[in-house]
Amino acid sequence: xxxxxxxxxxxxxxxxxxxxxxxFDLLQDWVMTVDHKKIGLMYIxxxxxxxxxxxxxxxxxxxxxxxxxxxxxxPEVFNRLFTMHGTTMVFFVGMPILFGFGNYLxxxxxxxxxxxxxxxxxxxxxxxxxxxxLLYFSYFAGSGLYGAGTAPDVGWFAYAPLxxxxxxxxxxxxxxxxxxxxxxIGSIGTAVNIVATTLCMRCPGxxxxxxxxxxxxxxxxxxxxxxxxxxxxxxxxxxxIDRYLGGHFFDTQAGGSAVLWMHFFWIFGHPEVYIxxxxxxxxxxxxxxxxxxxxIFGYPAMVAATVGIGFISLSVWAHHMFTVGMGPGPNAFxxxxxxxxxxxTGIKIFNWLATLWGGNIHFTVPMKFAIAFxxxxxxxxxxxxxxxxxxxxxQLGNSYFVIAHFHYVLVGAILTxxxxxxxxxxxxxxxxxxSDSLGNWHFWLFIIGFHLTFDFMHVPGMLGMPRRxxxxxxxxxxxxxxxxxxxxxxxxxxxxxxFAWNLVRSYFKGDLxxxxxxxxxxxxxxxxxxxxxxxxxVTPTVESRRPLWDxxxxxxxxxxxx
Amino acid sequence: xxxxxxxxxxxxxxxxxMSSHSMAAQSAHLYIVSAAAILDQPATSIFAPQATPxxxxxxxxxxxxxxxxxxxxxVGGLLLFTLIRYxxxxxxxxxxxxxxxxxxQIELSWTVIPTLIVVVLFLAxxxxxxxNQSVPQPRSALNVIVIGHQFWWEYRYPKLGIVTANELHVxxxxxxxxxxxxxxxxxxxxxxxxxxxxxxxKMDLIPNKVNTMWIDPEASGLYLxxxxxxxxxxxxxxxxxxxxxxxxxxxxxxxxQKQTAFQDPSASEGRxxxxxxxxxxxxxxxxxxxxxxxxxxxxxxxxRATIASGSVPLNAQNLHAFIDDPSQFKxxxxxxxxxLSSHDLDSVTQYLMTLR
Numbered sequence: 001x002x003x004x005x006x007x008x009x010x011x012x013x014x015x016x017x018x019x020x021x022x023x024f025d026l027l028q029d030w031v032m033t034v035d036h037k038k039i040g041l042m043y044i045x046x047x048x049x050x051x052x053x054x055x056x057x058x059x060x061x062x063x064x065x066x067x068x069x070x071x072x073x074x075p076e077v078f079n080r081l082f083t084m085h086g087t088t089m090v091f092f093v094g095m096p097i098l099f100g101f102g103n104y105l106x107x108x109x110x111x112x113x114x115x116x117x118x119x120x121x122x123x124x125x126x127x128x129x130x131x132x133x134l135l136y137f138s139y140f141a142g143s144g145l146y147g148a149g150t151a152p153d154v155g156w157f158a159y160a161p162l163x164x165x166x167x168x169x170x171x172x173x174x175x176x177x178x179x180x181x182x183x184x185i186g187s188i189g190t191a192v193n194i195v196a197t198t199l200c201m202r203c204p205g206x207x208x209x210x211x212x213x214x215x216x217x218x219x220x221x222x223x224x225x226x227x228x229x230x231x232x233x234x235x236x237x238x239x240x241i242d243r244y245l246g247g248h249f250f251d252t253q254a255g256g257s258a259v260l261w262m263h264f265f266w267i268f269g270h271p272e273v274y275i276x277x278x279x280x281x282x283x284x285x286x287x288x289x290x291x292x293x294x295x296i297f298g299y300p301a302m303v304a305a306t307v308g309i310g311f312i313s314l315s316v317w318a319h320h321m322f323t324v325g326m327g328p329g330p331n332a333f334x335x336x337x338x339x340x341x342x343x344x345t346g347i348k349i350f351n352w353l354a355t356l357w358g359g360n361i362h363f364t365v366p367m368k369f370a371i372a373f374x375x376x377x378x379x380x381x382x383x384x385x386x387x388x389x390x391x392x393x394x395q396l397g398n399s400y401f402v403i404a405h406f407h408y409v410l411v412g413a414i415l416t417x418x419x420x421x422x423x424x425x426x427x428x429x430x431x432x433x434x435s436d437s438l439g440n441w442h443f444w445l446f447i448i449g450f451h452l453t454f455d456f457m458h459v460p461g462m463l464g465m466p467r468r469x470x471x472x473x474x475x476x477x478x479x480x481x482x483x484x485x486x487x488x489x490x491x492x493x494x495x496x497x498x499f500a501w502n503l504v505r506s507y508f509k510g511d512l513x514x515x516x517x518x519x520x521x522x523x524x525x526x527x528x529x530x531x532x533x534x535x536x537x538v539t540p541t542v543e544s545r546r547p548l549w550d551x552x553x554x555x556x557x558x559x560x561x562x
Numbered sequence: 563x564x565x566x567x568x569x570x571x572x573x574x575x576x577x578x579x580m581s582s583h584s585m586a587a588q589s590a591h592l593y594i595v596s597a598a599a600i601l602d603q604p605a606t607s608i609f610a611p612q613a614t615p616x617x618x619x620x621x622x623x624x625x626x627x628x629x630x631x632x633x634x635x636x637v638g639g640l641l642l643f644t645l646i647r648y649x650x651x652x653x654x655x656x657x658x659x660x661x662x663x664x665x666x667q668i669e670l671s672w673t674v675i676p677t678l679i680v681v682v683l684f685l686a687x688x689x690x691x692x693x694n695q696s697v698p699q700p701r702s703a704l705n706v707i708v709i710g711h712q713f714w715w716e717y718r719y720p721k722l723g724i725v726t727a728n729e730l731h732v733x734x735x736x737x738x739x740x741x742x743x744x745x746x747x748x749x750x751x752x753x754x755x756x757x758x759x760x761x762x763x764k765m766d767l768i769p770n771k772v773n774t775m776w777i778d779p780e781a782s783g784l785y786l787x788x789x790x791x792x793x794x795x796x797x798x799x800x801x802x803x804x805x806x807x808x809x810x811x812x813x814x815x816x817x818x819q820k821q822t823a824f825q826d827p828s829a830s831e832g833r834x835x836x837x838x839x840x841x842x843x844x845x846x847x848x849x850x851x852x853x854x855x856x857x858x859x860x861x862x863x864x865x866r867a868t869i870a871s872g873s874v875p876l877n878a879q880n881l882h883a884f885i886d887d888p889s890q891f892k893x894x895x896x897x898x899x900x901x902l903s904s905h906d907l908d909s910v911t912q913y914l915m916t917l918r
Contacts, residue, residue, distance in 0.1 A: 074893055075795050075796060075798060075893055075894055076795055076893070076894065079792075079795065079797075153795075155792045159752075159753050159791070159792070160753075161751070161752055161753075161769060162752045162753070162792070162793065162794060167712075167751065167752055167794065252768075252769035252770045253769075255770065256770070257770065258753055258768050258769060258770065258771070259768065259771060292648070292659075293658050293659055294658075294659055294660075294661060294662065295661045295662070295663055297662060297663070297664050298663075298664035298665070298668075298669050299663065299664065300664070301664065301669045323755060323763070323764050323765055323766045323790075323791075324766050324768065324773075325765060325766060325768070325771065325773035325774075327695065328691045328692050328695040328696055331691050331695070332684075332687075332688045332691050332692075335684060335687050335688070335691070336684050339680045339683060339684055340680060342676065342680065343673060343676045343677055343680060346672065346676045347669070347672060347673060349637065350637075350672040351669075353637070353640060353641055353644060354662075354668065356641075356644045356645065356648060357644050357648065358648060358659055358660060358662065359648050359659050360648065360650050360658070360659045361645060361648050361649050361650055362650045363649065363650070371645065374641060375638060375641065378634060378637055378638060378641075379634065382630040382631075382633060382634055383630070385626070385630055385683070386623070386626050386627060386630055389622065389623075389626050389683065389687045390687065390691055391618065391619045391622055391687065391690045391691060391694060391763060392619060392622060392623050392626060393763075394619065394694075394762070394763020394764055394765070395608045395616075395619055395623075395759060395763045395764070396608070397763075397764065397790075398755060398757075398764065398790045398791060399790070462607065462608055462609065463606060463607045463608075464605070464606025464607060464608065464757070464759040464786075464787070464788075465606075466755075466757065466788060466789070466790040467792075468792040468797060468798075469788075469797060469798035470798045471798055472798070473801075473873075475605065476605055476606055476786075477605065477607075553658070556661075558661075561661070561663055562663070
């Protein structure tokens with residue numbers, strides 16, 4: 001049971017009363033820190049900056065596609081925009097922001113004082129950050145596909161042999177390769193750290209079967225990162241060998257295999273989707289019960305489903321390759337494995353539904369985002385099933401239907417749940433609440449924009465519009481749909497700006513949160529907001545999955561029922 | 563979505579009933595009809611199949627979309643009901659609702675039922691996969707080799723000795739005497755993908771790999787498509803035009819393509835310009851010294867409807883502008899501006915326009 005919260009908050013206060021320090025002290029403090037909370041916040045801030053950058057890239061793409069035969073940007077610039085948008089969003093927004101929340105929350109939720117390897121943690125962050133900066137430095141120093149220049153323009157999955165020197169003679173592809181390589185090293189470091197922390201740093205009484213679901217999911221995510229980012233990183237080295245040391249792994253002009261790159265990329269690339277979406281599930285597992293005022297329904301099933309998704313996700317990668325000519329056998333196998341993954345995913349949705357059932361549902365801002373997540377993820381999963389049907393994928397693969405589908409996952413599920421996480425944990429991280437009214441504006445504008453953009457984006461795909469084209473003919477009937485899709489982007493942009501303003505404004509003017517503003521049940525709410533650098537003055541001891549529930553309901557503690 | 567699939571009949575129906583309705587209903591109908599007209603763009607719609615592979619995918623997609631839509635309605639409806647039924651109400655006196663931790667029976671039921679749905683979906687899919695990809699090639703089939711280039715299509719008819727570019731001609735296939743076309747595909751440079759939605763799903767063209775697919779258009783006409791795998795700067799304007807010809811039209815087309823390039827004495831000056839400039843290094847014109855393989859074969863270029871891989875209609879004016887500076891139509895195209903004198907430009911354009 002978590003006790004001894006008072007001494008912790010008092011110690012935190014004495015820290016706050018220290019005299020103000022100068023800019024360089026502050027800088028040194030952040031650059032040299034190995035505190036998991038500071039590293040977590042740096043991950044999150046860095047990801048938010050890149051979110052704005054990649055968001056602007058998306059807006060430029062949508063302006064160009066607003067009408068047929070548009071000349072807003074040249075094809076070279078357009079190709080760079082979608083390459084940078086995809087690469088940035090996956091490697092320098094999605095991964096860091098989720099690692100950031102993981103870094104911040106995992107130790108506090110398991111009653112530890114830091115990650116298992118604090119210095120590896122700092123190294124991982126800085127090497128990933130360097131990767132992101134290197135990617136954007138290419139705008140000043142790179143040059144790309146034949147006749148094109150500056151930033152990478154080979155697409156975010158950089159299919160061979162477009163990346164061979166004969167087709168991308170300059171250095172922009174090298175900037176891409178090296179930045180993915182660096183980010184990969186950082187990700188593997190963090191993954192090792194997360195796995196070690198969850199396995200070794202739990203406080204007394206916190207058996208694996210009592211670990212918050214968020215931590216369970218991060219454990220599986222860490223394992224997945226470890227297994228799948230490694231082949232990607234290896235493939236980047238192979239590509240460098242091809243480009244500079246005369247290797248022929250992917251160099252088809254000299255007998256290499258373009259399909260080999262696809263396998264290397266997608267054995268990373270598909271589990272990557274789960275690496276990104278599992279933490280979104282993790283946030284939902286914490287937020288939905290608290291605002292339904294009920295324990296999560298089917299905790300063991302949720303853990304089993306997570307582990308199941310982790311394993312099955314390693315066997316589905318070639319569903320990205322149904323049109324590569326693998327033959328009927330492999331097409332059937334990967335169709336089946338992809339369909340099977342919908343079973344554990346379905347279990348999760350049903351368990352959330354059962355958690356809501358019979359509850360006392362409070363529609364706070366984080367809960368609104370979580371509910372939007374439930375509906376949007378349901379749709380994303382169902383369009384995923386249609387795409388797993390390989391003959392249907394022969395039509396829809398590489399069309400705007402696929403773009404709509406995976407943005408439904410990445411924006412409709414993951415980003416929406418990340419917003420929920422911000423509204424939920426921002427008070428813990430800063431000690432202040434985010435503004436509710438700004439939050440509601442953010443929510444509704446974002447939801448309207450999201451649905452305008454991504455619901456209607458399915459249609460041009462079914463009408464035959466392929467992805468990655470910088471313009472299109474007027475006679476195909478795609479124009480009206482692209483116009484709707486582009487106008488939705490404006491709503492989303494305004495919503496995200498409101499959100500950014502809310503983050504800044506509330507830091508200075510938000511209501512004070514106190515240690516437990518949501519009347520929640522996990523350990524992070526037992527310490528002050530923000531927590532002191534050592535998290536807990538005294539290591540807590542737990543006897544159930546919801547230690548604060550036990551504390552608040554001594555007459556009916558969870559430990560009686562588990 | 564299902565409504566949309568049946569739009570054409572709906573549209574006709576609406577048009578029929580319009581005359582007998584009131585003004586308000588009429589304007590509502592007009593609105594729907596115009597919405598339907600926007601939706602009903604069959605040029606490249608996967609829901610307007612015109613060949614066996616596209617038909618089989620279409621019918622499978624109806625099953626899949628039907629199942630997915632039903633799941634959405636059931637689960638989404640349940641979710642909505644739960645949110646409304648169990649919302650927090652003011653004056654809710656009970657401090658916390660009853661805590662329910664789980665139920666093995668319920669977990670089992672929502673594991674087993676989805677598994678059964680998956681099995682059904684998989685069996686239906688497997689059937690379509692094998693129907694499409696394991697069909698032995700009939701003797702009556704036409705063979706065409708498709709080679710993807712940055713950023714155009716090369717078509718070779720090995721048994722007929724024809725090489726052409728960007729506009730694929732195939733015979734209409736009568737179901738009673740099928741004459742399907744089998745495409746053997748590869749790439750000369752980067753990855754490409756051949757996608758003509760109304761005829762079949764897409765198939766990638768990958769260097770060092772040979773893929774096959776087949777089409778059997780059931781009606782004559784023009785079928786549009788485009789490259790569906792990012793292949794470089796001008797991926798967007800690597801368009802596909804498939805002409806399904808009636809048997810007679812197809813025979814006439816073959817007879818014309820088999821001939822040596824037409825030699826019009828009045829255009830001999832343009833021919834000389836072509837042969838004496840770098841044009842000849844990349845393009846072939848049969849019966850001349852031009853035998854380049856890097857660019858499209860131009861022996862019968864004037865018999866095509868378009869240039870620049872389907873992106874520009876062919877006429878003397880466009881051709882003139884294209885030769886002068888190809889990148890004004892396709893920035894990033896690999897053909898350089900040859901900087902011909904305006905006299906040479908005029909005569910080479912005139913010459914190419916004679917190559918019917």
